[in-house]
Each structure stands twice: as C-alpha cells, then as structure tokens.
Amino acid sequence: MSTEERKRREKQQRYNRIVDAAERVIFSKGIEQATMQEIAHEAELSKGTLYLYFRSKNELYTAIARRGSDTLNQRFAKVFASDCSGLELIRRIGETYLDFVSENPEYFKAFMYYESMSEVDELRESEIAAGCEENRREALSFMVRALQIGMQDGTIDDSFDPRELAIVLWSSTRGITTITHMKGVGHYFKVLDEMEIQVSSLFENFLDLVGTGLATEEARMKKMTDSQKM
Amino acid sequence: MSTEERKRREKQQRYNRIVDAAERVIFSKGIEQATMQEIAHEAELSKGTLYLYFRSKNELYTAIARRGSDTLNQRFAKVFASDCSGLELIRRIGETYLDFVSENPEYFKAFMYYESMSEVDELRESEIAAGCEENRREALSFMVRALQIGMQDGTIDDSFDPRELAIVLWSSTRGITTITHMKGVGHYFKVLDEMEIQVSSLFENFLDLVGTGLATEEARMKKMTDSQKM
DNA sequence: GTCACATTATGACTGTCAGTCATTCACAAC
DNA sequence: GTTGTGAATGACTGACAGTCATAATGTGAC
Numbered sequence: 001m002s003t004e005e006r007k008r009r010e011k012q013q014r015y016n017r018i019v020d021a022a023e024r025v026i027f028s029k030g031i032e033q034a035t036m037q038e039i040a041h042e043a044e045l046s047k048g049t050l051y052l053y054f055r056s057k058n059e060l061y062t063a064i065a066r067r068g069s070d071t072l073n074q075r076f077a078k079v080f081a082s083d084c085s086g087l088e089l090i091r092r093i094g095e096t097y098l099d100f101v102s103e104n105p106e107y108f109k110a111f112m113y114y115e116s117m118s119e120v121d122e123l124r125e126s127e128i129a130a131g132c133e134e135n136r137r138e139a140l141s142f143m144v145r146a147l148q149i150g151m152q153d154g155t156i157d158d159s160f161d162p163r164e165l166a167i168v169l170w171s172s173t174r175g176i177t178t179i180t181h182m183k184g185v186g187h188y189f190k191v192l193d194e195m196e197i198q199v200s201s202l203f204e205n206f207l208d209l210v211g212t213g214l215a216t217e218e219a220r221m222k223k224m225t226d227s228q229k230m
Numbered sequence: 231m232s233t234e235e236r237k238r239r240e241k242q243q244r245y246n247r248i249v250d251a252a253e254r255v256i257f258s259k260g261i262e263q264a265t266m267q268e269i270a271h272e273a274e275l276s277k278g279t280l281y282l283y284f285r286s287k288n289e290l291y292t293a294i295a296r297r298g299s300d301t302l303n304q305r306f307a308k309v310f311a312s313d314c315s316g317l318e319l320i321r322r323i324g325e326t327y328l329d330f331v332s333e334n335p336e337y338f339k340a341f342m343y344y345e346s347m348s349e350v351d352e353l354r355e356s357e358i359a360a361g362c363e364e365n366r367r368e369a370l371s372f373m374v375r376a377l378q379i380g381m382q383d384g385t386i387d388d389s390f391d392p393r394e395l396a397i398v399l400w401s402s403t404r405g406i407t408t409i410t411h412m413k414g415v416g417h418y419f420k421v422l423d424e425m426e427i428q429v430s431s432l433f434e435n436f437l438d439l440v441g442t443g444l445a446t447e448e449a450r451m452k453k454m455t456d457s458q459k460m
Numbered sequence: 461g462t463c464a465c466a467t468t469a470t471g472a473c474t475g476t477c478a479g480t481c482a483t484t485c486a487c488a489a490c
Numbered sequence: 491g492t493t494g495t496g497a498a499t500g501a502c503t504g505a506c507a508g509t510c511a512t513a514a515t516g517t518g519a520c
Contacts (some may be wrong), residue, residue, distance in 0.1 A: 007467090013488095032350065037507065046470045051508065099305045113344045115412065118339070120262065124417045160435075163425050167409065168436045174254075175405020179397065182345065187354040191367045195393050206398045213442035233488070241497095265477065276499045281479065
C-alpha cells in the first residue's frame with residue numbers, strides 16, 4: 001500500500017527534522033545548555049513529540065553521533081574503493097579521519113560524549129546506539145581489509161595479525177585525532193601552545209614512526225638505501 | 231599563629247572528606263545519577279557546604295580527576311627515577327599508564343568526562359581544572375625527557391624532534407588506553423569481543439610496531455640479525 | 461459526507477535536582 | 491560574657507527532563 005510507504009517516509013523526514021534542529025541547538029550552545037524545549041521549538045514541534053522519536057536527550061545526542069559516523073564511514077568507503085596500495089590505504093584512512101574531525105569538530109564532540117556515556121543503561125538497548133556500534137565495526141573492518149591488501153601487495157609486513165594491528169593503528173590514530181581536536185576547543189592543552197607544536201603534523205609524524213614498523217623488510221631496506229643516496 | 235594554621239588544615243581535611251564522599255557516590259552510581267544531596271549526606275555535611283568548596287558538581291568531579299592524575303603522575307615520577315635506558319623508560323611509562331587505568335577505571339572515566347567538558351566555561355577559571363592541566367604538562371614533560379635520555383644513550387633515533395615525538399607517543403598511547411578501558415565497561419566495543427582481541431596485548435603490539443621506528447639504525451640492524459639467528 | 465478507528469501531536473503537569481541565600485552556629489579574641 | 495567573624499545550614503527557587511491525559515489529524519469503509 002502506498003499510504004503506508006508515504007507514512008514511513010514522513011516519519012523518517014520528521015526524525016531527520018528533529019535531528020537537524022537538535023544539531024543547530026546543541027552545536028551552538030553545547031549539550032548541557034541545550035534544552036529539549038528549545039530543540040522542539042526549533043523543529044516546530046512540541047516537546048512531547050520529541051519523545052515519540054527519542055527516548056531521552058542523550059539518545060537524541062546519540063542520533064547526532066550516529067549521523068556523524070555515517071558520514072565518516074561513507075568517506076572511508078570512498079577511500080577504500082580507490083586503487084592504491086594497502087599501506088597507502090592505511091595512510092588515507094587516517095587522513096580522512098583527521099580531516100573529518102577538523103571539519104566537523106562538533107560531531108567529534110558527540111562521539112566523545114557518546115563514549116563517556118559508557119554505562120548509561122538507556123543507551124544499552126537503543127537502536128540508535130547500536131547503529132553507532134555497527135559503524136564502528138564497519139570502520140574497523142575497512143582497516144583490517146586495508147591491512148590484508150597491504151600484506152598481499154607486499155607493502156605491509158605480514159608477520160602481524162591484521163585484526164590486532166588494525167586495532168592498534170585505529171586506536172592510536174584515534175588518540176592523535178583526539179589531541180588534535182582538543183587543541184582546537186576549550187581551555188585545554190595550553191601545553192601544546194607552550195611547546196609550539198603543530199598538531200597538523202602529528203599524524204604525519206605518527207605515520208613516519210609506525211611506517212617503518214609496518215613496512216616489509218624489503219621496503220625498509222629500499223627506504224634506507226634511498227635516504228643514503230640523498 | 232597556630233590557630234590559623236589549624237584552620238587551614240581543617241579546611242583541607244574537609245575538602246578531602248568531600249572528595250572522598252564524592253568518589254564513593256559517583257563511582258558507585260555514575261556522575262549523572264549522583265546528586266549533590268547524597269554526596270553531602272555521605273560527607274556528613276549539608277549541601278550548601280559543598281558549594282563553599284566547589285563551584286559546581288562538575289568542578290567537584292574535576293577534583294576527582296585531579297586526584298587521579300596526581301596519583302598517576304606520582305607513579306610516572308617513580309618510573310622516571312628508575313635507572314634504565316630511554317627506550318625502556320618510554321615502555322614503562324606507557325605500561326604504568328595502562329596499569330593505572332585498568333586498576334582505576336573510575337578515575338579514567340573522570341578524565342574522559344573532564345575532557346568532554348572542553349568548553350564549559352565554569353571550568354575555564356577553575357583552579358582545580360588548572361591543576362589537571364598542570365599534571366598533563368608534567369606528564370608530557372616526563373615523556374619528552376625520557377626521549378631525550380634515549381637519544382643520548384643511543385636507544386632512540388635522534389632524528390626526531392623529542393617534543394613532537396612525545397606528543398605522538400603520548401596521544402597514541404592514550405588512544406590505546408581508551409580502547410582498553412572501554413572494552414571493560416558498558417555496552418561498547420562488542421566488535422572487540424567478536425574479533426576475540428586480547429586488549430591486554432594491544433600496547434605490546436603497539437610498542438613492537440613503533441619500537442622499530444623509534445630505534446636507532448644500529449639497534450634495528452642488531453635486532454634483525456638477532457631474529458635471523460633464531 | 462460521515463462515522464469509527466488509529467495514529468500522531470500537544471503542552472500542562474510532576475518530580476527532581478543544581479545551585480542560592482538569609483539565618484544560625486561555633487568559636488576565637490579580648 | 492560579649493562581640494565579631496567566618497563557616498555551616500537547609501529551606502527555597504528556578505529550570506528542566508520526561509510523562510500523560512487529551513486533542514487533532516488522517517484514513518478507510520460504507
């Protein structure tokens with residue numbers, strides 16, 4: 001029946017409208033200051049209606065995180081589809097992450113908040129939170145596959161377990177991203193200013209560092225001879 | 231005057247008593263569920279009194295984070311005082327961090343929360359938050375000095391900038407720690423279960439990976455010949 | 461057109477809690 | 491004992507998340 005189809009679409013639209021409004025309000029004043037009343041007003045709906053779509057303010061904020069991670073994963077997918085070596089894929093995935101976060105710091109804040117809600121039960125059964133987890137799983141699997149590609153094409157040392165390596169690379173990339181993000185917002189990390197560190201080059205340095213460890217012995221040798229030539 | 235001295239001591243004791251109480255309450259039910267009323271009751275004080283010592287619930291939670299980072303830094307200092315190579319210092323500092331977080335996941339949650347409060351103004355001028363920042367600065371400087379030691383004793387490649395390298399190592403260690411922590415709490419990272427990843431070995435793998443990049447060329451060569459012998 | 465039914469929206473209402481402030485208390489100084 | 495000062499109190503306020511009885515809207519049948 002077409003009516004039913006239309007209703008589903010309308011429901012989806014309303015859902016999106018609420019998330020849009022929530023983004024505007026929360027991104028502009030922060031999750032703590034934002035009120036459901038204001039979000040409802042911004043979405044041209046009543047407060048009660050918000051609760052037909054979201055269990056709580058936290059779940060609504062999680063929906064924003066979900067949206068951010070959707071976008072991010074789309075970018076990963078695009079990178080992954082490009083034709084390059086495994087090692088190069090790893091580099092590009094990391095860069096994509098970093099770029100995404102500097103372009104969308106507010107989404108990253110949503111990620112952080114979502115993660116700091118570790119044991120809030122209301123999210124345990126949330127379908128929206130489950131979507132975030134699914135995105136995490138997918139992102140990680142891009143990483144694993146990139147490593148496997150690299151091990152096949154000889155750009156990555158195949159003595160590692162690709163899944164373990166993926167987690168190591170992913171979490172350290174995440175750490176660097178976090179620092180880069182935090183440098184940009186709030187009252188944190190004056191240390192970095194004092195040290196006059198260019199956060200933009202952190203990830204490059206990281207790659208430089210792990211690159212040596214990742215590379216196959218041949219590649220490492222080659223690089224060494226190259227640098228001696230220079 | 232001894233009276234004044236005693237008063238200062240008493241004030242400090244009361245401060246600690248409140249933080250003790252706050253830890254008991256917040257660690258057991260989480261920051262969102264904990265109420266100032268209950269913390270006050272636990273500290274055998276009235277709610278109003280709490281506000282003579284802390285500007286807000288967030289600042290009180292920050293005081294807990296502060297306490298955690300004090301302890302952590304003491305451990306770093308102990309490690310740093312031990313007599314070993316620069317590379318070994320780096321390894322031990324990372325391990326210390328990891329151990330601290332698995333022994334004190336609640337403190338790490340406080341760190342995470344503190345960080346997710348990036349642009350909440352009330353903390354911008356807080357002396358307690360400033361203490362957290364100072365601890366960060368100190369921790370990072372341990373890292374820098376360990377690297378400098380390693381560059382002197384020949385265990386670490388001195389073509390890096392020690393400050394930049396410190397940040398890279400530190401933030402990636404942080405990332406790994408975060409994942410390790412999150413694996414343990416809440417509804418997150420079922421991926422890791424699915425993948426049957428041992429988070430305990432993540433940091434070792436990380437060291438294995440960056441170790442190669444960190445090491446001087448000689449050390450790298452030596453390691454290679456060693457492994458060929460085997 | 462209208463009736464019955466279902467689905468969705470509404471906003472007044474409730475309970476809770478962070479944070480305040482006028483008042484009380486404790487104690488030191490003289 | 492009196493006075494003065496700074497700390498402690500808890501009743502109070504305002505604000506907000508989340509609920510729920512009621513209203514509105516839409517749909518499909520006849």
